[in-house]
Amino acid sequence: MNIVVLVKQVPDSGLARQLDAQLRVDRNGANNVMGELDEYAVEAALQLKEVHGGEVTVLTLGPGQATETVRKTLAMGADKALHIEDDAVGGSDALATSKILAAALGRLEWDLVIAGAESTDSGMGVMPQMIAARTGVPALTGARKIEVDGTAITVEHQRANGYDVLSASLPAIVSVWDTINTPRYPSLKGIMAAKRKPVETLTLADLGVDAAAAGPAAANNEVLNAADRPERSAGQIVTDEGQAGSALAEFLAAEKFI
Amino acid sequence: MTDILVYVPNSGKHAAEVLTLARTLGDVAAIAFDDAAASLAGEYGATKVYQVEAAGADDYFVDPKATVLIDLARQSTPGVFLLPSTDEGKALAARVAVALENGLLTDVSGLEADGTATQDAFAGSTVVTSKATKGFTLATVKAGATEPAPAPGSPAVEPVAATVSEADQRVRVAERVDEPAGDRPNLAEARVVVSGGRGVGSSEDFALIERVADALGGAVGASRAATDAGYYPHKFQVGQTGTTVSPQLYVAAGISGAIQHRAGMQTSRVIVAVNKDSDAPIFGMADFGVVGDLFQVLPQALEEIEKRKLAKARPGPAALSGAPG
Ligand SMILES: Cc1cc2nc3c(=O)[nH]c(=O)nc-3n(C[C@H](O)[C@H](O)[C@H](O)COP(=O)(O)OP(=O)(O)OC[C@H]3O[C@@H](n4cnc5c(N)ncnc54)[C@H](O)[C@@H]3O)c2cc1C
Numbered sequence: 001m002n003i004v005v006l007v008k009q010v011p012d013s014g015l016a017r018q019l020d021a022q023l024r025v026d027r028n029g030a031n032n033v034m035g036e037l038d039e040y041a042v043e044a045a046l047q048l049k050e051v052h053g054g055e056v057t058v059l060t061l062g063p064g065q066a067t068e069t070v071r072k073t074l075a076m077g078a079d080k081a082l083h084i085e086d087d088a089v090g091g092s093d094a095l096a097t098s099k100i101l102a103a104a105l106g107r108l109e110w111d112l113v114i115a116g117a118e119s120t121d122s123g124m125g126v127m128p129q130m131i132a133a134r135t136g137v138p139a140l141t142g143a144r145k146i147e148v149d150g151t152a153i154t155v156e157h158q159r160a161n162g163y164d165v166l167s168a169s170l171p172a173i174v175s176v177w178d179t180i181n182t183p184r185y186p187s188l189k190g191i192m193a194a195k196r197k198p199v200e201t202l203t204l205a206d207l208g209v210d211a212a213a214a215g216p217a218a219a220n221n222e223v224l225n226a227a228d229r230p231e232r233s234a235g236q237i238v239t240d241e242g243q244a245g246s247a248l249a250e251f252l253a254a255e256k257f258i
Numbered sequence: 259m260t261d262i263l264v265y266v267p268n269s270g271k272h273a274a275e276v277l278t279l280a281r282t283l284g285d286v287a288a289i290a291f292d293d294a295a296a297s298l299a300g301e302y303g304a305t306k307v308y309q310v311e312a313a314g315a316d317d318y319f320v321d322p323k324a325t326v327l328i329d330l331a332r333q334s335t336p337g338v339f340l341l342p343s344t345d346e347g348k349a350l351a352a353r354v355a356v357a358l359e360n361g362l363l364t365d366v367s368g369l370e371a372d373g374t375a376t377q378d379a380f381a382g383s384t385v386v387t388s389k390a391t392k393g394f395t396l397a398t399v400k401a402g403a404t405e406p407a408p409a410p411g412s413p414a415v416e417p418v419a420a421t422v423s424e425a426d427q428r429v430r431v432a433e434r435v436d437e438p439a440g441d442r443p444n445l446a447e448a449r450v451v452v453s454g455g456r457g458v459g460s461s462e463d464f465a466l467i468e469r470v471a472d473a474l475g476g477a478v479g480a481s482r483a484a485t486d487a488g489y490y491p492h493k494f495q496v497g498q499t500g501t502t503v504s505p506q507l508y509v510a511a512g513i514s515g516a517i518q519h520r521a522g523m524q525t526s527r528v529i530v531a532v533n534k535d536s537d538a539p540i541f542g543m544a545d546f547g548v549v550g551d552l553f554q555v556l557p558q559a560l561e562e563i564e565k566r567k568l569a570k571a572r573p574g575p576a577a578l579s580g581a582p583g
């Protein structure tokens with residue numbers, strides 16, 4: 001079974017993040033890492049490969065520095081990668097991104113596509129469904145468990161108060177939450193091996209996607225303004241010297257919670 | 259007035275919020291797939307309800323409803339189309355966006371009549387305003403965007419008969435497993451949430467968190483470290499990959515306040531933190547913080563809460579004198 005994993009490089013959520021002068025995600029200032037949920041997608045693909053065989057290909061759309069994220073997935077154990085890189089892509093909206101990723105998927109052979117349920121930067125959580133709409137394959141999104149048996153795929157779709165068991169036939173696309181597994185760390189051997197694994201880089205023209213369909217001019221919405229959320233005003237901090245529990249109750253009473 | 263199309267799922271406060279917001283923008287036409295959704299739409303001021311009859315739609319994931327929504331959006335050419343920012347709402351919105359090649363704004367927390375939307379970026383540390391520049395405004399609305407306010411009316415009901423095509427039967431919902439909700443209020447909608455983190459240390463000790471929640475009539479939440487460690491079931495996780503809550507009161511005990519946790523609770527009105535590490539980031543956002551051991555602080559607070567509740571329940575001295583026995 002051949003699997004394509006969609007990974008996106010994002011600014012590290014643990015550090016300060018901002019929009020740049022053009023009100024786009026600042027990818028230069030921040031330390032860039034693989035999208036948090038995408039690591040779980042890579043791990044899910046590797047685990048399926050261990051059982052069913054086949055190849056794991058990583059697909060990313062992003063600037064040159066996204067190669068680092070690609071290398072990490074190869075070090076974890078993915079077999080090869082396709083990196084779509086084109087200056088025309090910056091400032092694209094989700095619709096254009098899905099068009100490009102769907103075109104790239106058209107050049108790869110796969111039975112299953114695995115994505116994160118949402119990216120750590122835009123956090124829209126729509127790409128897997130959009131790509132499904134464009135490629136015409138069934139989408140089983142928000143999975144906490146995946147099982148493949150021949151051409152049948154079954155996932156547990158996580159909900160707030162339980163889960164739904166979804167079933168479909170391959171080829172299909174799934175997206176995963178962090179409840180699905182524990183991503184592995186690349187081993188030293190994996191890191192060395194990654195250096196020899198093939199990474200193909202293609203442009204929009206290579207994919208046959210018109211550059212005019214991407215970028216800010218093609219986007220369907222624009223960001224007008226961005227501001228830091230006003231800091232919550234610092235409250236009262238007490239150090240417990242034996243009476244802070246009562247003080248806490250008093251605060252709750254004053255705020256009318258008791 | 260602009261026509262506002264709203265997808266109404268069959269339950270809850272979130273759907274009522276979306277309808278309430280929609281009403282401020284124009285005449286609301288609601289899409290309902292069952293009677294509960296249709297009556298919710300009427301109660302919250304829709305002027306029209308598309309009452310969809312699509313036998314078997316619930317047996318399949320996303321596709322059947324997406325087809326109906328796409329058709330209605332095409333026919334009714336709305337100025338704005340709103341859905342709740344739930345997994346289902348986002349999946350449906352994504353389908354509509356691609357089918358109509360129309361842009362999409364997710365997780366909006368506000369929307370003006372001129373189409374200006376407010377959205378959180380970077381786990382809420384940045385607030386942006388944005389606007390659709392082409393087509394209509396297609397957006398999913400975040401929970402807690404507005405206070406739901408009923409405005410009962412008698413909407414015109416337009417029945418829509420839909421069939422579930424074979425193409426829409428690709429993803430079967432083979433089984434629905436609902437985990438029991440218990441007696442406490444629903445986490446996402448609770449007025450008070452009391453959450454425990456890794457600092458609680460064990461599943462047995464989560465009983466203390468439950469007791470505080472019960473004393474305040476609240477729901478219990480947990481950090482990911484606590485759910486990962488098995489102290490408390492995953493469905494109670496608050497944060498970026500768990501539930502987003504926006505209660506009047508959020509109590510965080512033994513929680514450090516990692517960005518992914520803050521993403522799910524930072525719009526709470528009042529935040530209380532108990533943590534033995536004075537450098538824990540949670541204190542940076544707390545209205546009332548106690549630097550101390552939660553196993554000392556919470557039992558004492560509980561005792562005091564119970565005392566105060568009793569004092570309130572007991573009639574005052576004046577009333578007492580006239581009361582029998
Ligand atoms: C993809 C991804 C998604 C994530 N999503 C979420 C999410 O949705 N929700 C979430 O919560 N996290 C999420 N996280 C995890 C997040 O990064 C943190 O690891 C997590 O929130 C930490 O939980 P914690 O505060 O309970 O644990 P810790 O950070 O270990 O903090 C425990 C705190 O308890 C205090 N403490 C210990 N003992 C006591 C005591 N006796 N009395 C008082 N205080 C005490 C300590 O001082 C410490 O501050 C996510 C991470 C990733 C990578």
Ligand SMILES: Nc1ncnc2c1ncn2[C@@H]1O[C@H](COP(=O)(O)O)[C@@H](O)[C@H]1O
Pocket residue numbers: 006007008035037038041059060061062097101114115116117118119120122123124125126127128
């Ligand atoms: N530029 C991209 N390149 C590759 N995969 C992406 C890209 N953008 C989004 N994805 C995938 O789609 C998932 C959901 O993204 P989003 O809809 O942006 O929240 C991510 O977790 C990735 O797996």
